[in-house]
Structures are given as C-alpha cells and as structure tokens.
Amino acid sequence: MAPPQLQHVNLSPAELSFLRSTLCQDPPIRFDHTKGPKDFRSMRAEYDVLPGANGSARIALEDGTEALVGVKAEVEKSQWRPSGDAQLRDADADANDKDAKAKGQNSWMEMSVEIPGFRDDDALPVFLASMLTESLLASGGLKDRLYINSRFHWKLYIDVGGSFLVHISMLTVQILLLSPPLSYPLALLSMTTHLALLTSRLPALKSDKDEDPLFDDDWDAAVFLYPKSKANASEDKPPVIVLAMAVGPNIIFDPCMEELAVADAVLAIACANATASSSRARIVSVRTIDPPSHLTPPGVPNSMNSATGGTVPASSAEALTQRELFANSGVWTPPRGGMKRGLISQVVKMVVEEGGVAEEVISALHAIELG
Amino acid sequence: MPVSMLPPSAPIAAAHIDHADSDEDMSDDDSLPVQGASSIVTPGETVTSDPQWMRGHGTYVPAETTTIISTVAGHLHKTNKLLSVQPLRARYTPEIGDLVVGRIVSVQTKKWTVDIAAPMLASLPLSAINLPGGILRRRTAVDELNIRTFFSEGDLLVAEVQSLHGDNTASLHTRSLKYGKLRNGLFTSLSGAGGGILSRRGGVVRSKRQTFTLQTGAGEIDVVLGVNGYIFVSAHKKSAQDEKDVSITSLEQVVSETLYSSQNDDIEPGVAREITRVSTLVKGLAACGRRVDEDIIVRVYEGAVELEAEEKVMGGSGRAAGAKGVVEAVLGRLEMGG
Secondary structure, three states: OOOOOOOOOOOOHHHHHHHHHHHOOOOOOOOOOOOOOOOOOOEEEEEOOOOOOOEEEEEEEOOOEEEEEEEEEEEEEOOOOHHHHHHHHHOOHHHHHHHHHHOOOHHHEEEEEEOOOOOOOOHHHHHHHHHHHHHHHHOOOHHHHOEOOOOEEEEEEEEEEEEEEEEEOOOOOEEEEOOOOOOOOHHHHHHHHHHHHHOOEEOOEOOOOOOOOOEOOOHHHOEEOOOOOOOOOOOOOOOEEEEEEEEOOEEEEOOOHHHHOOOOEEEEEEEEOOOOOOOOOEEEEEEEEOOHHHHOOOOOOHHHOHHHOOOOOOOHHHHHHHHHHOOOOOOOOOOOOOOOHHHHHHHHHHHHOOOOHHHHHHHHHHHHHHO | OOOOEEOOOOOOOHHHOOOOOOOOOOOOOOOOOOOOOOOEEOOOOEEEOOOOOEEOOOEEOOOOOOOEEEOOOEEEEEEOOEEEEEEOOEOOOOOOOOEEEEEEEEEOOOEEEEEOOOOOOEEEEHHHEOOOOOOOOOOOHHHHHOHHHHOOOOOEEEEEEEEEOOOOOEEEEEOOOOOEEOOOEEEEEOOOEOOHHHOOOOOEOOOOOOEEEEEOOOOEEEEEEOOOOEEEEEEOOOOHHHOOOOOHHHHHHHHHHHHOOOOOOOOOHHHHHHHHHHHHHHHHHHHOOOOEOHHHHHHHHHHHHHHHHHHHHHOOOOOOOHHHHHHHHHHHHHHHHO
C-alpha cells in the first residue's frame, strides 16, 4: 500500500468552493466559527515530561494531534581544527573566551522528526526536520552554547516525536492511536521544540578550560541551555515557526487542514523574540510551502456537465476558456501562481509588529514555562 | 487573545458521567472482580472466569473454558448476568435502512466505492442511482462511460443502506429525491463514535428524523445527520413543491437539472456564517461527549446565538473560546435554566 499522503486532499469541489467563499469574506469565517483570523487553535502544553531527557515538552491540540519533543545532550570530542587551535594557543585567557563565541558548529545539533505513517526518509519528515534545524541554527546563540572547551563540546539530539491522535475518554484513560497528523504539523512541532529547548538544562561544568570535562552530579545545579536572566525582556529564546496562509484578501494564521486545502499561498515564518539589540521580534527565516490546494481537482460548472443539462466542451482549450468565466462563481478553481511581494511584507509585518503574532506565541509559551 | 495555551487539564470527575442508561444489577451479592466507573478493559483481558456470567457484545469465550475475555477496549457493562464491553471508539456497523453520508473513494466500471466510516468501504452501483432525466430512463452504455459526471472521487453524497453482503459490506442506493449529491455546505465527521444504537458518547443517535431544517436568523439551513457519524450542514434546498407552478410530471425534470451539480449556488454571507456555526457546535458537542441529535442541536444553537448576542452587548469578545468552550458554556446555561 502506498504511504499515506498528507498533501492529498479528499474534499469535493463543492466543499472547497464553500470553504473558500467563507474564508474570503470580511471578516473571514473560519472553519472553527469561534476563531478569528489571528487566533490559534487552543492547545494544551506541558514540559519536563520525559525523565531521561535534558529537556522535553508536549503540546496537544484539541483535535487530538499531539507532538512530543525530547532534547538529549551528550559530550562529544571536538574535531581538531588546525587554524582554530593555533589561534587558541596564541591567545590569552580572555581572547579564548571571546573566541568561544563563534566556536559552535552546525553539526553539533541533530534533529530527527518522526511522524506515524511516514518513513524517516519520506519528504515530509525530512523537510520538517531541515526547516526546524535551519531556524534554530539561523538564530545563532544556540550552537555556541554547546561549546565546552577546545577539545569537547555538547552534541544535542532533538527528537521530535510525531503527531499522535490521542483519544481521551471521559474517564482517566488515555488510548494512544498512532495516526498521521490532521494538519500541516510544522507550527506545532516548532512550538513544542521551543518549549523543550527553553526548559532544557545541561549539567554544570566543574572542570577548568581544556581539562577533560567534569560535571556536577547535582541536577539542581544544572544550567539552562537558554540562560534565564532577571530582566525577562532581553533574554535569548529559541525561535518559533508561525504558519500563515493567504486566501483571497485575507491572511489567516495557524490554518487547519480544511483551510489549507483552499489556500492561495502558505508561508512559514520563523521568528525569534526581541533582544537587547532589537526592540521587536526578529525574523529568522521565511519559507513558502506549496499548499495542497494546487493539487485539488477543479469543479465542473453546470453548463459543462452533461448530467446537469450542459454540454461537454469539445476540446480542452474550449474547456479552459469556459472555466475562466466561472472564476468567481460557486465553481471551485484551484488557485494558481505564487505570492505577491506586497502580501509577503504584509504577513511579515503582522508577525513581527509590536503585539504581533510572534510576540503572542512566544509569550504564551513563556507563560507555560513559568507555570 | 489569539493564542491560548493551557496546562493539561485534570480529567473530568467520574461523577459527571451518568450511568443511568445501563440497567443496574438486580442482585448485589455476586461481585465481579472488574467493577467501578473508572475501570476499562483492554482486548485480551480476562473479565471473569466465573461460569455464572453470560457473554455479551465485545467479549469472547475461548473453546472449552468459561473465561470471558474482552475483545475491545472499553467500559464493562453488566445487565443482570450478561457481561458486555462497550468500546471507547468504534466504527459504524451498517444496517439496512440507515441514512448515511458518504464520500466517494474510487470510481469503478459500474459502481463507486464509498467511505461511510464502516470497517469496509460500501459500494454504490450505477443501477442504484437516479439518472438525470427521470427514474424510468434506462441505463445505457453511455452512462457507464460518463460515470464520473454523476459522482467522482471526493464527492459527498447522502444515501440509504440498501443491503448488506455476507462480509458486512454495505450496498447503498440513492433512488429517492431525498438522497444524492451534497453541496452548498460544510462536512463534519464525528468519527470513532460508532453510530446507531451502539452510539458512544459524542456520536449520532439513530432517530426518527436524520435530516431536519434549522431556522436561523439569516435563513433556513439543512442538517443531515448520517447515522455513521458523518454530518453535512448546508444551505436550505428549495424543494420543488415550494415552486407552485411546477406540475408533478415535470418535477423530476426540475430536480434532475441540479441533481449531480458540483457547483454551489450563491450563498449569502449570513447563511454561510450560520452553517459554519452549526458545524462548529456539532464538533463541540462531540468533544463534550454528548449524543448528537436534532433536539440538542436546536437547543445548543439557540443558546449559542443568545450567548453571542449577550457578549456583543457586554462588549466582551467571546472569541478564541473554541468549539468545546462555547458548547460547554451553552450547556451550562441550559442546565441552569432547567
């Protein structure tokens, strides 16, 4: 049997047309009627769920989709690099510390995404893992903190356990049913990774400089991977990816599967929080995602349907010209083309502006951590 | 607040669940090892090895033993001496005469296969549909070639279970003006609830009327509650009788014009909003573990409209509460009001 296809949409043209017409209204009527265009689906989050990991988090959506992330750090011998070591030997202690700032390597972090129903070399998990890795590395900071000394470093393994469908019965029972995710899981996985990294701790280092590393046994003395500062505003936090979708004149955040099926374009925006250098949220990376709507079959207008008294066009060229006439009626036509520049800048602005979506998401995740 | 993130909630206390529907044991002297509201049994678990009990649904007795073993994961029910296990999640078991909503999975030479949330796909033969141009029209080879103009993959339809085969696959028919292709609305699935008499909490109950028209502020909307847990909410279809000057002979003709249309009519924004609202409320009802039927949908819908109007007056924004939140609020008010 062919593997399940997440991108495959199995909605009828009439449903797609209805969904699109509701989402295009002003204000848009979302699939979940109670939500506004900027609203995220309500979710349940918790951290420190895996006792054996350095950091872990779990976020569950109301529809049962759930993500579990574990962060595991191991000490690994650094590869000897001639140029870097030569500098180190020449430099004095202060310079050595400064040098450590840019010592991190991309290979020190490994991310694996596992989604039920997908092989680990399928396109979706690989793409999700690379997007998550990309945003984490692009925000800087993280890989440098994995530096222990010139000979050793931490190797970070981030395991993003896929999205389960969890059925919670009315009693205190949980039945885990593995099933493919019910919507594009990037934003969910990213938020869970954010929370896991935010709460990850590494054992405190007791040894000096270039000695073989020796760590404090006491877990209470462990230091946070993302150090907490008293002034809560300017501390560095991992980036988080927000999914935005354009449909007609409207921009909708955190779309569900049915909404994605009628999207004109989908943007994944990774953003980090405001730091001392910038007063607003920063964009780390932006990627477009091919929406599944491009693959949907077009609806057949009544006038071209022999079952409704119409006449089937003789040639495909004739069919195409006739379809153009029905672009804005109740006939579903899959969206074509990409995103306009103006639209991208509009979405980016909504994300990073003061009190924008990025700030909301990061502060909501921070609130979970504070408890 | 656009983003709402909460810590995991404590499970709902067992006291909230009513066990009134299960006939309680008449005699208290025989105690069963597995009892109590919060206990569930898993497949393969021994329920009891006492020979005084009889096995019911969801249980199994291996040959030459008296041990009753559960075959599903669910709650144990006992009715006098009968032990049955009600599964937490179940697929729909088709029965003849059920009104179901289905989605076309594949098109074959003379039939369609339809997903009706049953363990196996149902089939809809070409001979079991109304062909455009009247019931009496003969099915021709041309119709077989044009099979995709009637239904193609992904299309939704409402049909009746006509017959069951030996392996419990259902055969459907749409030979009535009530049945056929669905359009102008939204599809919702309450999967895993079983459906029918065996309906779990949060499923559609088999009732006298599976389709009804809901009066809303913006206009009438049709709700089709498939016994299989698939639900379709759509703009009200003007029936041919509404149009006075249509004679009974041409009635067929008028209907057949739009019978297999995959084009939506113009739907007013207000009606579209109410359709989405009803569909969201139905999902909320299922999330709250309520049985879904006409009565509760009408009551919850009216309560939700009232609630929104009040919030608008108060100036507070009731947004982002989620489907479950709204339904919980409405149900709370309904219970307080009696």
